[in-house]
Amino acid sequence: MAGRILLSLVICYLLTCFVVSASDLRNTITIHEGGYENILIAINKDVAEDQSIIDNLIDIFSSGSGHLFTATKRRAYWRNITILIPKTWTPKPEYEPAKTESFETANIIIDAANPEWDDNPYTLQLGGCGVHGEYIHLTPDYLTDRANSEYIWGSMGKLLTHEWGHLRWGLFDEYHTEGDGESVQKFYVNSFGDIVATRCSDQLEGEALNINTFAPCQRDPSTGLYEEDCFFFPNLEGQTSPASIMYAQFLDSVIGYCDSNDGPHFHNREAQNKHNKLCDGRSAWDVMLETEDFLEGNNPPIEEDIDTTPTFRLVQARERRVALVLDVSGSMGNNDRLTKLNQAATQYLRYTIDDGSFVGIAHFSDYSRTIAHLTEITDTSRESLVLGLPDIANGPTCIGCGILEGIEILKGVSGTDDPAGGYILLVSDGQQNRQPYIEDVFDEVDEAGVIIDTIAFSEAADPNLLELSVRTNGLAFFYPDTATSTALNDAFTATVSTRPGLSSETLPIQLYSGALTIPADGPIEDTFLIDSSLGVNTVLTFSWLDDPIDVVVIDPFGVIIDSNDTVQYNRDDTAQIIAVVINETAKTGLWRFSVDSESDDVQTVLVTIESKPTSQTDAPITVNAIVGSQTIDHTVTPRLEIFAEVRKGYLPVVNAGVQAVIESPGLATTYLPLFDNGAGADITKNDGIYSAYFLQFDNNGRYSIKVQVSNEDSTASISSRSRRSSGGLPLSPDRYTPSPAAYEPAEPFVRTGSGGVFEVENFVAPIGDELAPSRINDLGVLATSYDESSVTLQWTAVGDDYDQGTASSYDLRYATAFDSLRENFTTSDPIMDDQVLAGNLSVVGLSGTVESVVVKLPVRGDKVVYFFGIVAVDEAGNEGDVSNLVSASLEYVAPTTTQHEVTTDTEQSTEYKTTTVNRVKPKSGLEPWVVGVVTAVSIILAVAVGLVVALACKMSTLPKKKMNDDGILYNDNAIKPTTEYRNNAYMA
Ligand SMILES: *[C@@H]1O[C@H](CO)[C@@H](O)[C@H](O)[C@H]1NC(C)=O
Ligand SMILES: *[C@@H]1O[C@H](CO)[C@@H](O)[C@H](O)[C@H]1NC(C)=O
Numbered sequence: 001m002a003g004r005i006l007l008s009l010v011i012c013y014l015l016t017c018f019v020v021s022a023s024d025l026r027n028t029i030t031i032h033e034g035g036y037e038n039i040l041i042a043i044n045k046d047v048a049e050d051q052s053i054i055d056n057l058i059d060i061f062s063s064g065s066g067h068l069f070t071a072t073k074r075r076a077y078w079r080n081i082t083i084l085i086p087k088t089w090t091p092k093p094e095y096e097p098a099k100t101e102s103f104e105t106a107n108i109i110i111d112a113a114n115p116e117w118d119d120n121p122y123t124l125q126l127g128g129c130g131v132h133g134e135y136i137h138l139t140p141d142y143l144t145d146r147a148n149s150e151y152i153w154g155s156m157g158k159l160l161t162h163e164w165g166h167l168r169w170g171l172f173d174e175y176h177t178e179g180d181g182e183s184v185q186k187f188y189v190n191s192f193g194d195i196v197a198t199r200c201s202d203q204l205e206g207e208a209l210n211i212n213t214f215a216p217c218q219r220d221p222s223t224g225l226y227e228e229d230c231f232f233f234p235n236l237e238g239q240t241s242p243a244s245i246m247y248a249q250f251l252d253s254v255i256g257y258c259d260s261n262d263g264p265h266f267h268n269r270e271a272q273n274k275h276n277k278l279c280d281g282r283s284a285w286d287v288m289l290e291t292e293d294f295l296e297g298n299n300p301p302i303e304e305d306i307d308t309t310p311t312f313r314l315v316q317a318r319e320r321r322v323a324l325v326l327d328v329s330g331s332m333g334n335n336d337r338l339t340k341l342n343q344a345a346t347q348y349l350r351y352t353i354d355d356g357s358f359v360g361i362a363h364f365s366d367y368s369r370t371i372a373h374l375t376e377i378t379d380t381s382r383e384s385l386v387l388g389l390p391d392i393a394n395g396p397t398c399i400g401c402g403i404l405e406g407i408e409i410l411k412g413v414s415g416t417d418d419p420a421g422g423y424i425l426l427v428s429d430g431q432q433n434r435q436p437y438i439e440d441v442f443d444e445v446d447e448a449g450v451i452i453d454t455i456a457f458s459e460a461a462d463p464n465l466l467e468l469s470v471r472t473n474g475l476a477f478f479y480p481d482t483a484t485s486t487a488l489n490d491a492f493t494a495t496v497s498t499r500p501g502l503s504s505e506t507l508p509i510q511l512y513s514g515a516l517t518i519p520a521d522g523p524i525e526d527t528f529l530i531d532s533s534l535g536v537n538t539v540l541t542f543s544w545l546d547d548p549i550d551v552v553v554i555d556p557f558g559v560i561i562d563s564n565d566t567v568q569y570n571r572d573d574t575a576q577i578i579a580v581v582i583n584e585t586a587k588t589g590l591w592r593f594s595v596d597s598e599s600d601d602v603q604t605v606l607v608t609i610e611s612k613p614t615s616q617t618d619a620p621i622t623v624n625a626i627v628g629s630q631t632i633d634h635t636v637t638p639r640l641e642i643f644a645e646v647r648k649g650y651l652p653v654v655n656a657g658v659q660a661v662i663e664s665p666g667l668a669t670t671y672l673p674l675f676d677n678g679a680g681a682d683i684t685k686n687d688g689i690y691s692a693y694f695l696q697f698d699n700n701g702r703y704s705i706k707v708q709v710s711n712e713d714s715t716a717s718i719s720s721r722s723r724r725s726s727g728g729l730p731l732s733p734d735r736y737t738p739s740p741a742a743y744e745p746a747e748p749f750v751r752t753g754s755g756g757v758f759e760v761e762n763f764v765a766p767i768g769d770e771l772a773p774s775r776i777n778d779l780g781v782l783a784t785s786y787d788e789s790s791v792t793l794q795w796t797a798v799g800d801d802y803d804q805g806t807a808s809s810y811d812l813r814y815a816t817a818f819d820s821l822r823e824n825f826t827t828s829d830p831i832m833d834d835q836v837l838a839g840n841l842s843v844v845g846l847s848g849t850v851e852s853v854v855v856k857l858p859v860r861g862d863k864v865v866y867f868f869g870i871v872a873v874d875e876a877g878n879e880g881d882v883s884n885l886v887s888a889s890l891e892y893v894a895p896t897t898t899q900h901e902v903t904t905d906t907e908q909s910t911e912y913k914t915t916t917v918n919r920v921k922p923k924s925g926l927e928p929w930v931v932g933v934v935t936a937v938s939i940i941l942a943v944a945v946g947l948v949v950a951l952a953c954k955m956s957t958l959p960k961k962k963m964n965d966d967g968i969l970y971n972d973n974a975i976k977p978t979t980e981y982r983n984n985a986y987m988a
Contacts, residue, residue, distance in 0.1 A: 025105060025473075025475065025626070025630075025756075026105055026106075026107060026132075026134065026135070027040040027100075027101070027105045027106060027107055027473055029107060029168070031076060031293050031298075031299055032079075033299065033302075034074075034075055034076050034077060034299050034302050034306075035076075035077060035078070035079025035080070036076060036077070036078050036079055036080075036168075037079050037080040038080060038082070039078060039080065039081045039082070039107055039108070039310075040081075040082050040084060040101055040105070040106045040107050040108070041057060041061075041081060041082070041083045041084065041106060041107070041108040041109075041110065042083075042084035042086075042101065042102070042103040042106035042108070042109055042110065042501075043083070043084065043085060043086050043089075043103075043109075043110040043111075044086065044103060044109065044110060044111040044112070044501070045086035045087065045088045045103070045317075045501055046088075046111075046112065047086070047110060047111065047112065047140050048140070049088070049089045049090060050140065050144060052143075052144050053110060053140055053143050053144060054083060054085070054314070056143045056144060056146065056156075057083060057110075057143060058083075058312050060143075060156040060157050060160060061078060061081055061157075061160065061310055061312075062157075062309050062310060063155070063156075063157030064078070064156070064157035064158070064159075064160035064161060064164075065077040065078040065157075065308040065309060065310050066157070066308050066309075067155070067157050067158045067160070067161045067255070068160075068161045068164060068308075069308045070255050070256070071161050071245055071255060071256045071257055072288075073256070073301055074301040074302050074303075075294060075299050075300065075301050075302070076293065076299060077306075077308035077310075078308075078310040079310055079311070080310060080311055080313070081310045081311070081312050081313070082101055082312070082313045082314075082315055083312060083313070083314050083315070084098055084101045084102070084103065084106065084315055084316070084317060085314060085315065085316040085317070086103070086316075086317055086501070087316060087317045087318055087319065087502075089316070091316060092314075092316075094314055095314050095315060095316040096313065096314065096315045096316075097315065097316065097318060097418050097420045097421055097449075098315040098316060098317045098318065098420065098421040098449075099315070099420045099421055099449025099450075100421075100449060100450070100451050100472050100473040100474075101315055101317070101421075101473075102317070102451070102473065102499065102501055102502070103317075103499075103501035104498060104499050104500075104501055105473045106135060107135055107136065107167065108135060108136045108137075108138065108167075109135050109136070109137050109138070110138055110139070110140060110143065111137060111139065111650075112139060112140070112649075112650075113139040113141065113142075113650075118139075119139045119141045119142040119145075119149070120153075120727050120728070120730060121136065121137065121138050121139075121142060121153065121159060121163055121727055121728050122136070122137055122163070122726050122727030122728075123135070123136045123137070123163045123166035123167050123726045123727065124137065124726070125166055125170070125172070125683065125684075125726050126626065126628075126641070126643050126683070126689060126691070127170065127628060127641065127683070128170065128278050128683055129170055129171075129172070129275075129278045129279035129280070129282075129287060130169065130170040130279070130287050130290065130291060131170040132167065132168065132170060133166045133167040133168075133170065133726070134167075134626075135167070136160075136163040136164075136166075136167050137650075151731070152250075152730045152731055152732070153249070153250055153728045153729075153730055153731070154249055154250025154251070154252075154728075154731065155249070155250075158245065158249045158250075158254075158255075159249050159250075159728045161245050161249065162245050162246060162249040162727075162728045163726075163727070163728065165245065165246050165257065165284060165288070166726045166727075168291070168293070169284075169287060169288040169291050169293070170287065170291070171246050171257075171275060171279070171284045171287055171288065172246070172273070172274040172275035172277075172278050172279065172726065173246060173247075173273060173274050173275060173726060173727070173729070174198075174199065174200040174244055174246040174247040174258065174268075174271065174273045174275045174276075174284070175198065175199065175247055175248065175273060175729045176198040176272065176273055177273060177274040185198055185272035185273075185780075186198055186226070186230065186231060186232060187208070187225050187226050187230070187232070188225070188270065188271065188272045188886075188887055189224065189225070189865045189887045189888065189889040190202075190270050190818075190865070190887070191270065191817050191818045191819070191865065191867075191887075192863065192865075193862070193863030193864065193865045193889060193891065194863075195208075195219070195224075195225055195226060195889070197232030198232075198271045198272050198273050199232065199234070199247050199248070199268065199271060200243060200244040200246065200247045200258040200267060200268045200271060200273070200275075200284075201241055201243045201244060201247075201258055201264065201265060201266050201267065201268055202266075202268040202271070203241045203264055203266070204234050204235075204239065204241045204243075204247070204248070204251070205234070205235045205238070205239060205241070206232050206233050206234035206235050207232070207233050207235075208226060208230055208231070208232050208233075209230070209231060209233055210227065210229050210230055210231075211229050211230070211231045212229055217230035218230075218896055219893045219896075220893070220896070221786070221893040221894070221895050221896070222783050222784070222785075223781070223783060223784055223889075224784050224786075224888065224889030224890070224891055224893055225889070227896070234248055234251060236251070236252075239251055239252070239253045239254075240253050240264075241253055241254065241264055242254060242255050242256050242264050242265060243255075243256050243257060243258045243259075243264065243265040243266075244256065244257050244258040244265070244284060245257055245284075246258070246275060246284050247729065248729050248731075249728055249729070250728075250729065250730075250731045257283070257284040257285045257288065258283045258284050258285060259283050259284070259285030259286065260282075260283045260285065260286055265285070267282075267283030267284070267285070267286075269281035269282075269283070269818075269822075270818050270885075270887065272884075272886065272887075276884065277777050277778070277884040278683060278777060280775075280881070280882075280884075281822065281884075281885070317421060317501065317502065318421050319356060319357060319358065319502065319504075320353075320354070320356075320357035320358065320423070320496075320499075320502040320503065321357070321358040321359075321374055321410055321421070321422040321423065322353070322357065322358070322359045322360070322422070322423045322424075322425055322495075323359075323360045323361070323362060323374075323405075323406035323407075323409035323410050323422065323423070323424045323425070324345065324359065324360070324361045324362070324425050324427075325362045325364065325368075325402040325403065325405060325406040325424050325425065325426045325427070326341065326345070326361065326362070326363050326364070326389070326390055326402075326427050327363075327364060327365070327397065327399075327402070327427055327428040327429055327430060327457070328363045328364065328365050328390045328392065328393050328394065328395075329364075329365040329366070329393065329394070329395055329396060329397040329428075329429075329430050330365070330393055330394050330395055330396070331393070331397075331429050331430050331460070332390075332393035332429055332430075332457075333392075333393035333394070335481060336545050337393070337429055337457065337458075337481065338390060338391065338392075338393050339545060339576065340481070340488060340545070341389075341390070341427060341457070341488070342389045342390070342391075342575055343489075343543040343575055343576065343577055343606075344488040344489045344491075344492045345386075345389050345492065346386050346389065346572070346575045346577060347489060347492065347541050347543075347577065347579075347608065348492040348493070348496075349382050349385045349386050349389075350382050350383075350386065350579070351508070351537075351539045351541070351579070351581075351610065352492060352493050352496050352497070352508055352610065353377055353496055354377065354496065354503045354504075354505050354507060355377050355378060355379075355505060356376065356377065356503075356504050356505065357376075357377045357502075357503075358374040358375060358376050358377065359372070359374065359375055359377060359385055360372050360373050360374040360375065360409035360410075361385060361388040361389070361409075362402060362405040362406055362408075362409055363390050363402075364397075364398060364399070364401050364402030364405060365393075365394060365395035365396060365397065365398070366395045366396040366397070366398050366401070366434045367398065367401055368398065368401040368402050368404070368405035369405065370405060370408065370409055371388040372384070372385055372388040373409065373412070373413045374409060374410070374412055374413065386575075396433050396434045397428065397430035397431065397432050397433055397434060397462075398432060398433075398434035398435065398436070399426070399428055399432045399437065399438050399462060399464075400432070400435065400436030400437050400438055400440050400441045401434070401436065402426060402428070403424065403426065403438070403441050403444075403445060403452070403468075404436070404441055404444060406424035406426065406450070406452075407419050407424070407444060407445070407448045407450060410422035410424070410448070410450060418449075419448045419449065419450055420448065420449035420450070421449060421450075421451070422448075422450050422451070423450065423451050423452075423453060423474070423495070424450055424451070424452045424453070424474075425453045425455070425492075425495055426452055426453065426454045426455070426465070426468070427454075427455045427457055428454075428455075428456070428457060428461050428462060428465065429456075429457035429458045429460060429461050429481075430460060430461065430462065431460060431461075431462050432462050432464075437464075438462065438464040438465070438467075438468055439464060442471070445468075445471070445472060446471075450472065451472045451473055451474045452468050452469055452471075452472045452474040453469060453474040453475045453476070453477075453491075453495045454466065454468055454469045454474065454475075454476050454477065455477045455478075455479060455488065455491045455492075456476070456477065456478045456479065456702055456757065457479050457481060457488070458479070458480065458481040459480065459481075459665055459701055459702060461478075461702075463759075466630060466631070466757065466759055470630065475491075475494060475495060475498070475756055476630065476756055476757050477490075477491035477494070477704065477754065477756050477757050478663075478702035478703065478704040478756075478757035479491065479704065480663050480665075480667065480702075480704060482663070482667060483515070483545075483604045484515035484517075484604055484669075485515070485663055485704070486513040486514060486515060486606055486608070486706070487663065487704040487706070487754070489513060489541075489606060489608050490510070490513050490608075490706050490752070490753075490754035491754055491756075493508070493510055493513075493608070493610065493754070494753065494754040494756070496508075497509065497510060497753075498624065498753075506536070506612050506613045506616060507612065508537065508539075508610035508611065508612050509534060509610065509611060509612065509613070509620060509622065509751065510608070510609070510610050510751065510752045510753060511528055511529070511530070511534070511609045511610065511611060511750050511751060511752065512528045512607060512608065512609035512750065512752060513607070513608050513609075513706065513752045514526070514606075514607050515604050515605070515606050515607070516595060516604070516605050516607055517602060517603070517604050517605075518549070518595055518596060518597050518602065518603050518604075518605060519602060520600050520601065520602055521600075522595075522596040522597055523552075523594040523595055523596030524594065524595055524596075525592060525593065525594040525595075526592070526593060526594075526607070527590055527591060527592050527593075528590075528591050528593075528609055528750060529589070529590055529591070529712060529748050529749055529750045530556075530586045530587065530588055530589065530591060530611060531588060531620075531621070531747050531748060531749040532588045532614070532747060533613055533614060533615065533618065533619075533620035533621065533749075534586070534611040534612065534613055534614065534620055535582075535585040535586040535587070535588065535611055535612075535614050536585055536586075536611065536612040536613065536614055537581075537582075537610075537611065537612045538581075538582040538586040538609070538610070538611040538612075539579055539580070539581050539582070539609070539610050539611075540553060540579065540580040540593065540607065540608070540609045541577055541578070541579045541580075541607070541608045541609075542577065542578045542579075542580075542595060542605050542606070542607055543575075543576055543577045543578075543605065543606045544576050544597070544603065544605050545576065545603075545604075546597075546599070546601065546603050547597050547598055547599035547601065547603060548573065548576075548597065548598055549578065549595055549596065549597045549598075549603070549605055550562075550563060550578075550595070550596050550597070550598070551563075551569075551578050551580065551593060551594070551595050551596075552593065552594050553580050553591065553592070553593045554591065554592045554593070555586070555587050555589075555591055556587050556588070556589025556590055556591060557587060557589075561580055561582075567583060568580055568581055568582060568583055580593075585614060586611060588747075590748075593607075595607070619648055619649035620648065621646065621647070621648045621653055621709075621718075621746065621749055621751065622646075622647060622648075622751065622753075623644055623645065623646050623658075623707055623709045623751045623752070623753045624644070624645040624647075624753065625642070625643070625644050625645075625660070625705060625706065625707040625753050625754065625755030625756070626642075626643040626644075626645065626755065627640060627641070627642055627643070627705060627755055627756065627758050628640050628641030628642070628643070628681075629641075629758065630756070630757065630758045630759065631758065631759050631761070632697075632758060632759070632760045632761070633761055633762050634697055634700075634760050634761065634762050634763040634764060635762040635764055636762075638695065638697070638766070638770075638771065639693045639694065639695050639771070639802055640693065640694045640758060641681040641691060641692075641693060641694075642660045642662075642672065642674065642681075642691065642692060642693075642694050642705065642707075642755065643674070643681075643689055643690065643691045644658050644660065644674050644689070644690045644691075644707040644709065644753075644755075645688060645689050645690075646658060646688050646689075646690065646709055646751075647688045648718050648746075651688070651718050651719055651720065652676075652686065652687050652688020652689070652718075652719045653688050653716055653717070653718050653719075653746055654676055654686045654688060654716065654717055654718075654719055654743070655676075655715045655716045655717060656690075656709050656710065656711050656715070656716035656746070657673075657709070657710045657711065657712075657713070657715070657716075658673070658674040658675075658676075658690040658707060658708070658709050658710075659671050659672060659673050659674060659707065659708050660672045660674055660692070660694070660705055660706070660707050660708075660755065661705070661706050661707070661708065662694055662696070662703055662704070662705050663703065663704045663705075664696070664697070664698045664699065664701075664703050665698065665699040665700065665701030665702060665703065665760075666698030666699045668696070668698055670694070670696045672692055672694055672696075673692065674690035674691055674692045674707070675690055675691065675692060675803075675848055676688065676689060676690045676691070677796060677848045678777075678778055678796060679774070679778075679796040679797070679798060679803055679847060679848050680692065680693060680774045680798055680799065680802055680803020680804075680847060680848075681693045681774075681802070681803055682803075683777075686719065688719070692803060692804070693774075693801075693802040693803050693804060695771065695801055695802065695804055697760055697763055698763075699760070699763055700760050700761050700762070700763045701759065701760060702757050702758075702759050703757065703758050703759070703760065704756075704757055705754070705755030705756060705757070705758070706752060706753065706754050706755055707752065707753055707755055708750075708751075708752050709749075709750065709751040709752070710749075710750050711746055711747075711748050711749045711750070712748055712750065713748075714745065714746075714747075714748055716745075716746040716749075717743035717744055717745050717746055718743065718744045718745075718746050719742075719743055720742040720743070720744070768876065769800070769801070769874060769875070769876035769878060770878070771800075771801035771802060771878065772801075772802075772874065772878035772879055772880050773798045773799055773800060773801070773802065773807040773872035773873065773874055773878070773879075773880035774798040774799065774802045774803050774872070774880055775798070775880050775881035775882070775883060776795045776796070776798055776870055776871075776872060776880065776883035776884075777883065777884055778795055778796050778883075778884070779793060779794075779795045779868065779869070779870050779883045779884050779885075779886050780793070780794050780795065780886060781793060781794075781868075781886050781887070781888045782794045782852065784888045784889060784890060786860055786890060786891070786892050786893065788837070788854075788856065789856055789857055789858075789859075789860045789890060790837055790854050790855060790856045790857065791854070791855055791857060791866065791868070791888040791890070792838075792852060792853070792854045793812070793852060793853055793854075793855065793868060793870075793886070794850065794851065794852040795850075795851055795852075795870060795883065796848060796849070796850055796851070797844060797845040797846065797847055797848060797849040797850075797851050797872070798847055798872045798880060799846075799847035800847075800874040800875070801874070803847045803848075804847060805846075805847060806844055806845070806846050806847065807844045807847075807872040807873060807874050807880075808844055808873060808874050808875040809841065809842050809844060809872075809873050810841045810842075810844065810851075810870055810871065810872055810873070811830065811841075811870065811871040811873055811879070812830065812831040812841055812853070812855070812868065812869075812870045813825055813828040813829060813830050813831065813868070813869055813870075814828065814829055814831060814855075814857070814866050814867060814868050814869075815828045815829065815866070815867050816864075816865065816866060816867070817867065818867050818885060818887070821867045821868075821869055821885055822869075822882075822885060825869055825871075825882045828869075831853075831855050835855050835856045835857075836853055836854070836855055836856075837854040837855065837856050838852075838853060838854040839851070839852055839853030839854060840853070841853060844872070857890060859890070860890040860891075860892075861890070861891065861892070862891055862892075863891060864889065864890040864891055865887055865888065865889050865890070865891075866887065866888050866890065867885050867886070867887050868885065868886050868887075868888070869882045869883050869884075869885045869886075870882075870883045871883065
């Protein structure tokens with residue numbers, strides 16, 4: 001699969017709309033008079049207890065706040081930070097009880113490293129330029145092994161300002177990003193025909209050297225650029241350029257972002273990096289100033305001297321405590337609603353909620369009452385709670401009453417416990433018509449510090465439910481109350497399964513969620529897969545509304561489970577559920593089941609299948625569905641990004657079949673395939689995040705989403721590496737250019753998950769084809785040929801409407817100067833058909849197809865350079881935005897002859913190594929390239945100046961050394977790495 005990135009970026013200026021955030025489910029950071037508040041850092045429950053993690057977090061965010069203040073030219077710093085300590089750590093008096101803070105919604109997470117990505121800090125970004133990232137991931141080792149971290153990434157506080165650029169302002173990396181299959185552009189040809197390193201600013205000085213020989217780089221005749229092993233080594237000494245943090249935060253001189261003012265911060269918009277590709281060549285500073293933080297004069301520079309040290313609050317999580325708050329008003333008697341609610345709640349209480357959690361139940365209509373106090377979940381208490389589900393619906397609706405009752409339940413049996421951090425799962429089908437209303441109890445909700453998950457049961461449910469969830473960091477769902485919707489079951493499951501942070505045991509994973517229609521002449525059959533990572537506590541539930549059903553389940557070896565099996569087959573005629581509970585570890589492989597009913601009528605049955613992981617340590621594959629926004633103003637943004645993150649631990653799972661299922665207020669069901677191809681809504685190829693634009697809006701109101709992932713045809717594989725798209729640049733180039741990602745085939749598996757709800761307002765039915773193709777973001781130069789005077793270009797097709805369907809033609813244009821193509825694209829020279837040597841610009845592939853053409857250019861020779869840009873056009877003439885611009889040199893480059901080698905005396909170089917390079921951090925040893933540079937460059941110098949003897953003498957006086965893992969000698973009491981680094985001959 002070749003690389004592609006495209007995307008249409010629309011930056012919604014957030015004063016009136018909600019679209020800027022890639023996900024509203026994250027904890028909301030605010031900014032007030034330059035101080036960011038309500039930042040949440042959370043430590044994963046599986047991170048070993050270590051006080052130095054907390055101490056170092058406080059230290060680096062305190063120093064980072066000063067760096068941020070400098071980098072934003074006195075506009076912003078971090079004022080308040082909350083650190084969530086997991087419940088697995090020893091309680092301390094200074095820890096307050098957690099309120100709405102949770103690991104799953106945190107802005108910065110502290111969790112184990114991805115095996116291959118190591119401890120490199122990164123930010124998960126789903127959306128495009130200017131869109132908030134999801135979270136910053138720091139590892140325990142990054143935080144505790146500070147010498148190592150500073151050696152590799154430079155000042156830890158400054159590194160945070162790099163990640164903050166990703167997280168808060170949707171900036172991207174300004175170094176060359178090495179995407180899987182995407183062209184790697186460490187160098188590019190500028191408007192003067194010179195080969196220059198991809199960086200910002202272009203005033204940063206350094207050298208282009210072959211990383212193996214440390215000789216000056218040679219040019220490759222097939223691209224006109226430098227050979228593949230050529231890297232740019234920025235000078236560590238004598239560097240004066242202050243920008244940019246999004247390029248190389250580890251350089252001491254770098255203290256700011258690139259901007260568009262003439263001066264040393266001047267943005268390098270010709271550089272071929274992800275920032276320029278996604279942000280259309282705009283500087284980091286300009287993108288930042290257009291976010292809501294600084295738009296229209298918000299948060300102007302602070303004149304007076306202020307203390308930028310943040311205040312820290314430490315809070316600790318508790319066990320899961322849930323108050324089920326169920327609507328029993330009269331309308332719940334319609335359309336079997338109470339039965340459906342009881343079926344979903346029964347499955348939740350019997351099979352989904354984990355042992356050790358606490359659950360209580362309240363009912364409300366025009367008043368509320370507690371049916372069950374908080375009860376610890378055990379085998380026996382589950383059934384007593386099921387008895388607390390409602391059987392009568394009657395009276396008006398007072399949602400505020402229900403919420404207050406839920407808070408009372410979370411105060412425990414004594415009524416004196418702190419409800420903070422408890423969950424209310426609120427289900428309601430009605431508009432409130434008795435006080436207190438939802439908005440009347442906001443103060444009580446805030447004070448109690450509870451998290452409210454809401455399930456809007458039918459389109460008639462109160463519009464304020466979503467706001468209640470967003471306000472409390474809760475989840476929001478919509479059940480359209482149709483016969484075939486599984487959204488109610490899925491919502492109940494998601495409230496538990498998406499929050500592993502609270503559980504001491506492993507949680508069930510949903511494998512299957514569907515509605516089957518039994519034909520009159522029955523039965524109906526289906527299959528599901530159990531992969532080897534799952535199989536514990538496997539439960540299949542089948543619920544019906546009309547006539548009793550019968551179920552037969554057959555395991556991969558043909559063993560039958562049916563109603564004769566009194567242990568595993570459980571029939572509940574009251575709730576109208578059959579549950580097949582596999583009592584041992586379920587066999588891996590393809591399972592079958594069939595469902596029949598006694599009646600001759602066609603009948604719909606809802607089927608849910610869940611299973612738990614077999615291992616506590618080896619993570620199973622999971623799917624997490626995320627929507628670009630929970631609120632859509634259709635007249636402003638007639639589209640919504642839907643993302644599904646498929647991963648095993650932090651490793652991306654690529655090439656799986658993924659689709660979103662969207663139920664609309666018009667009662668339509670849309671199946672939307674999601675792709676991880678770097679096109680359209682998908683900003684990074686092969687990162688395990690599958691994306692697409694949803695466009696089939698049919699009305700105002702609530703839309704419910706679930707995602708389905710399948711690897712039944714064994715196409716998927718697990719990548720050994722991930723998230724290379726965003727993160728601080730390590731000082732050593734070979735750390736971000738390791739061997740290509742390795743892929744391990746994934747065994748067959750299936751997964752489903754709820755994506756919650758989004759709400760649409762101001763819907764206008766489109767008239768004709770109004771939507772343009774997405775912008776192409778991944779135009780790249782594959783090759784150039786001096787002989788043919790030609791350039792081979794490649795990109796990924798976008799759709800007719802954004803990334804959906806097929807566009808009708810391409811408009812490919814060129815110029816000999818970057819600025820003229822950028823400013824005057826439509827009047828630049830088009831590539832005419834007679835210039836196309838291979839490919840065809842009028843034949844357009846389906847969205848996601850990799851396209852390429854070979855085009856002939858009029859002139860070749862010394863310093864000849866061409867710039868290209870492309871636009872996709874649909875059959876109605878709608879044009880996408882101009883793509884990223886690329887350059888190609890048509891200068892004659894002589895074929896490479898012999899590789900230039902640096903000759904060194906091996907023994908001498910080893911000696912030099914051990915003397916000069918005794919600076920290295922103890923853990924992983926000296927970066928090989930540093931040794932190389934030091935060795936190669938220094939030896940030449942050393943020999944030339946006749947220093948070898950002197951060095952040998954000096955060596956005998958050095959402190960004792962020992963060998964590290966890489967076989968490199970280092971000092972036990974080595975000086976601080978950075979100091980030594982600056983002293984070495986790297987810069988020569
Ligand atoms: C944030 O910090 C300021 C000043 O340190 C303090 O007055 C304020 O109460 C804090 N706010 C929060 C939400 O912690
Ligand atoms: C773009 O076109 C206008 C009008 O022809 C011209 O004045 C301007 O200089 C052009 N810009 C560049 C950068 O070539």
